[in-house]
Amino acid sequence: MSEQKLQSQTVQTTGHAWDGDLQEYNNPLPVWWVYTFYATFIFAIVYWVIYPSWPFGKGWIGGLSDISYVNSAGETKTHSWNTRALYLEDMNQAAAAQKPYFDKVQSMSYEQISRDPEITAFILSSGKALFADNCAACHQSGGQGVVGFFPNLTDDDWLYGGSYEKIHQTLVGGRRGYMPSFSEVLSAEQIGDLANYVAGLSGIPHDAAKAKAGDVLFHSETAACYYCHGADAKGRKEMGAPNLTDGIWLWAGVAAAPSSEGKVAAIRNVISTGLAKGVMPAWGGRLSPEQIKVLTVYVHDLGGGL
Amino acid sequence: MNFNFKHEWIETNIGLMAVLTMLAISVGGLVEIAPLFFIDKTIEKVEGVRPYTPLEQRGRDIYVREGCYLCHSQMIRPFRDEKLRYGHYSLAAESQYDHPFQWGSKRTGPDLARVGGKYSNEWQVQHLVAPRSMVPESVMPNYPWLLSTPLDISDAADRMKALRKVGVPYSLTQEEYKANVVKFGETVAPLLHIPDAQKNLLEQANFGNYDGDRSGISEMDALVAYLQVLGTMIDFSKYNDDAFVDNR
Numbered sequence: 434m435s436e437q438k439l440q441s442q443t444v445q446t447t448g449h450a451w452d453g454d455l456q457e458y459n460n461p462l463p464v465w466w467v468y469t470f471y472a473t474f475i476f477a478i479v480y481w482v483i484y485p486s487w488p489f490g491k492g493w494i495g496g497l498s499d500i501s502y503v504n505s506a507g508e509t510k511t512h513s514w515n516t517r518a519l520y521l522e523d524m525n526q527a528a529a530a531q532k533p534y535f536d537k538v539q540s541m542s543y544e545q546i547s548r549d550p551e552i553t554a555f556i557l558s559s560g561k562a563l564f565a566d567n568c569a570a571c572h573q574s575g576g577q578g579v580v581g582f583f584p585n586l587t588d589d590d591w592l593y594g595g596s597y598e599k600i601h602q603t604l605v606g607g608r609r610g611y612m613p614s615f616s617e618v619l620s621a622e623q624i625g626d627l628a629n630y631v632a633g634l635s636g637i638p639h640d641a642a643k644a645k646a647g648d649v650l651f652h653s654e655t656a657a658c659y660y661c662h663g664a665d666a667k668g669r670k671e672m673g674a675p676n677l678t679d680g681i682w683l684w685a686g687v688a689a690a691p692s693s694e695g696k697v698a699a700i701r702n703v704i705s706t707g708l709a710k711g712v713m714p715a716w717g718g719r720l721s722p723e724q725i726k727v728l729t730v731y732v733h734d735l736g737g738g739l
Numbered sequence: 740m741n742f743n744f745k746h747e748w749i750e751t752n753i754g755l756m757a758v759l760t761m762l763a764i765s766v767g768g769l770v771e772i773a774p775l776f777f778i779d780k781t782i783e784k785v786e787g788v789r790p791y792t793p794l795e796q797r798g799r800d801i802y803v804r805e806g807c808y809l810c811h812s813q814m815i816r817p818f819r820d821e822k823l824r825y826g827h828y829s830l831a832a833e834s835q836y837d838h839p840f841q842w843g844s845k846r847t848g849p850d851l852a853r854v855g856g857k858y859s860n861e862w863q864v865q866h867l868v869a870p871r872s873m874v875p876e877s878v879m880p881n882y883p884w885l886l887s888t889p890l891d892i893s894d895a896a897d898r899m900k901a902l903r904k905v906g907v908p909y910s911l912t913q914e915e916y917k918a919n920v921v922k923f924g925e926t927v928a929p930l931l932h933i934p935d936a937q938k939n940l941l942e943q944a945n946f947g948n949y950d951g952d953r954s955g956i957s958e959m960d961a962l963v964a965y966l967q968v969l970g971t972m973i974d975f976s977k978y979n980d981d982a983f984v985d986n987r
């Protein structure tokens with residue numbers, strides 16, 4: 434040991450000197466810290482007793498804390514605390530709070546709902562959340578749709594029908610739009626004639642002579658357009674075939690075409706290649722019957738009709 | 740104090756200190772991880788969960804390649820709000836064949852554990868190419884190259900072989916195939932047979948036409964096939980809502 438001073442003796446050192454004179458204070462821990470440390474031990478032991486803790490054999494010790502819930506089979510069950518039991522209890526509580534409203538929604542007819550301001554208000558607020566979570570990705574948050582992809586729900590034009598019953602059917606089972614290709618059945622000239630006729634139905638400038646030939650073809654067995662679109666070309670909702678006379682074009686790209694020639698060409702293109710678009714997923718397996726009824730009324734309120 | 744003596748003893752014996760340090764930090768792992776391998780209820784016993792088909796697996800590889808997991812989790816937690824938005828909470832059984840799993844807690848975008856069947860193929864394609872054309876407020880990047888890049892199918896079998904090595908029950912031999920028939924049924928087992936990987940991939944892609952373009956098989960076909968199967972393997976209507984409550 435050198436002649437340098439050893440460290441102060443007021444606080445004890447660990448009693449060991451490195452390299453001749455390096456020493457380390459041995460300050461005691463603050464009392465509050467020590468007792469907090471011991472308190473965490475006690476907390477842990479209490480926690481083990483109340484909540485699931487140690488693995489034991491093929492399972493684990495469940496703890497004293499229990500959760501009661503009613504399952505979907507209607508049985509009341511008690512389970513040791515865990516997140517899944519807690520979730521069921523939480524779902525029970527929410528279902529109980531909403532039950533008076535959902536019971537009314539389920540028991541009332543659509544006409545009764547539309548006359549009941551309280552239930553209508555409930556549907557507008559809960560339907561808005563359901564619509565945002567499930568429908569808005571395609572039909573957009575206001576229900577306006579996307580031209581070229583997904584139909585507008587706020588107008589009067591309904592591919593499969595805009596009544597409560599039809600909207601309900603669409604929601605539960607989904608829809609699959611389809612128009613066959615006519616390129617192998619009809620000649621290019623015939624398809625051109627049909628395109629001019631269809632353009633004329635909604636007032637798009639067209640070749641009248643060709644349209645006249647197209648008119649005959651439309652109602653003939655050769656092209657048989659009227660099977661799906663109807664003899665008056667106003668569409669048949671049971672097939673999801675659109676009205677061709679109202680100037681609303683969802684998929685054909687007619688609205689986007691700058692010239693009347695372009696519009697006729699867009700129609701010709703659809704007749705030629707057909708369409709395999711317009712898939713609406715089925716929601717019957719994903720949403721509850723009450724949620725689907727709420728959405729039915731909500732969507733009908735956006736622009737439902739016939 | 741006796742304590743001082745021990746303290747010094749450990750500090751001056753580096754080998755002993757290393758051993759004691761390892762023992763101390765192993766406790767957490769031993770208590771929290773090791774029991775999961777011995778507890779019966781770690782993985783729920785459910786019907787329907789199967790390994791991905793070759794096409795879905797290629798889609799999954801593209802999902803990982805493009806880093807989708809950086810913004811999207813695939814784990815619905817057992818909370819009421821998650822159930823209302825995403826559906827039934829995720830089960831451990833549903834990711835038993837995932838290597839690596841796609842759980843996670845980082846959600847810049849929504850959870851995708853049950854996105855399968857929620858949107859049409861057409862929506863998925865358009866949304867991947869130009870997300871803001873479908874969801875105006877989205878911050879998701881555009882992935883247009885998925886539609887224009889042909890899918891490389893040459894290594895479909897090799898990818899399945901690699902997964903087989905880490906325990907996914909893809910079959911290579913006839914015995915393994917027969918075991919899969921017993922385990923997954925006669926319709927699923929052929930899809931998991933490695934020698935038929937390319938044939939199965941082409942069949943599913945041509946039949947499903949996920950990207951809406953019949954002229955070829957793109958990376959979009961594979962990715963959409965994968966997205967459309969997510970969370971759809973279990974039919975939850977077969978189970979009571981508390982069927983899995985013992986598994987936690």
